[in-house]
Amino acid sequence: xxxxxxxxxxxxxxxxxxxxxxxxxxxxxxxxxxxxxxxxxxxxxxxxxxxxxxxxxxxxxxxxxxxxxxxxxxxxxxxxxxxxxxxxxxxxxxxxxxxxxxxxxxxxxxxxxxxx
Amino acid sequence: xxxxxxxxxxxxxxxxxxxxxxxxxxxxxxxxxxxxxxxxxxxxxxxxxxxxxxxxxxxxxxxxxxxxxxxxxxxxxxxxxxxxxxxxxxxxxxxxxxxxxxxxxxx
Numbered sequence: 001x002x003x004x005x006x007x008x009x010x011x012x013x014x015x016x017x018x019x020x021x022x023x024x025x026x027x028x029x030x031x032x033x034x035x036x037x038x039x040x041x042x043x044x045x046x047x048x049x050x051x052x053x054x055x056x057x058x059x060x061x062x063x064x065x066x067x068x069x070x071x072x073x074x075x076x077x078x079x080x081x082x083x084x085x086x087x088x089x090x091x092x093x094x095x096x097x098x099x100x101x102x103x104x105x106x107x108x109x110x111x112x113x114x115x116x
Numbered sequence: 117x118x119x120x121x122x123x124x125x126x127x128x129x130x131x132x133x134x135x136x137x138x139x140x141x142x143x144x145x146x147x148x149x150x151x152x153x154x155x156x157x158x159x160x161x162x163x164x165x166x167x168x169x170x171x172x173x174x175x176x177x178x179x180x181x182x183x184x185x186x187x188x189x190x191x192x193x194x195x196x197x198x199x200x201x202x203x204x205x206x207x208x209x210x211x212x213x214x215x216x217x218x219x220x221x222x223x
Contacts, residue, residue, distance in 0.1 A: 035212075037160075044203065044214060044215075044216050044217045045152070045154075045160065045203055045205070045214045045217070046214065047205070047211055047212040047213065047214065050210070050212070059210040059211065060211070061211045062117075062211070095159055095160070099162075099165075101150075101165045101166055101169075101207070102148075102150030102162060102165040102166075102205060102207050103150065103152070103160075103162060103205070104162045104165065104171060105162070106159040106160055106161070106162075107159065108158075108159050109159055
């Protein structure tokens with residue numbers, strides 16, 4: 001079955017960087033678009049970024065453009081999110097999700113806390 | 117960006133009831149609309165994609181309809197496990213956007 005396992009979350013100071021990873025299994029990773037969605041504590045869902053199956057196109061929500069970079073390694077079945085210049089408002093659980101028609105499978109999430 | 121507005125923000129219902137949640141897009145999104153269920157402390161799960169297509173394994177008590185800008189999620193014969201927060205999401209254009217969520221609580 002599909003498994004998406006995020007890692008790399010933690011506590012980081014404002015202005016610092018963090019890289020999240022999402023290990024995928026149970027499906028043909030190199031044929032699926034992949035995404036990151038976040039959820040601030042007590043808040044709703046926010047789509048953050050997505051990448052095409054082959055990595056040729058990336059999309060971002062305005063609030064992270066120029067600070068976050070999505071990438072993938074299809075040889076390792078792994079999705080990444082490089083987060084630079086982190087701000088307090090980036091504090092959230094970050095989920096990776098797969099899908100072309102919406103987001104059909106989600107990981108369990110990893111918590112990122114930006115605090116001094 | 118396309119704004120998604122759900123109504124109501126919350127509702128109270130009894131076991132066995134049928135409930136309907138509405139989602140409105142700020143511009144036309146064809147049928148590129150999905151619905152998700154989220155229970156406290158857990159990841160969202162996909163219920164419906166393309167407005168009315170059920171994800172594999174999702175019971176037929178969940179149904180979706182609509183097109184253009186107005187969409188609905190209907191849950192029939194509510195059971196205790198259906199009490200959760202529901203989100204709509206458009207994937208017609210980037211950035212993809214979610215509604216603010218509708219919390220379905222037990223009356």
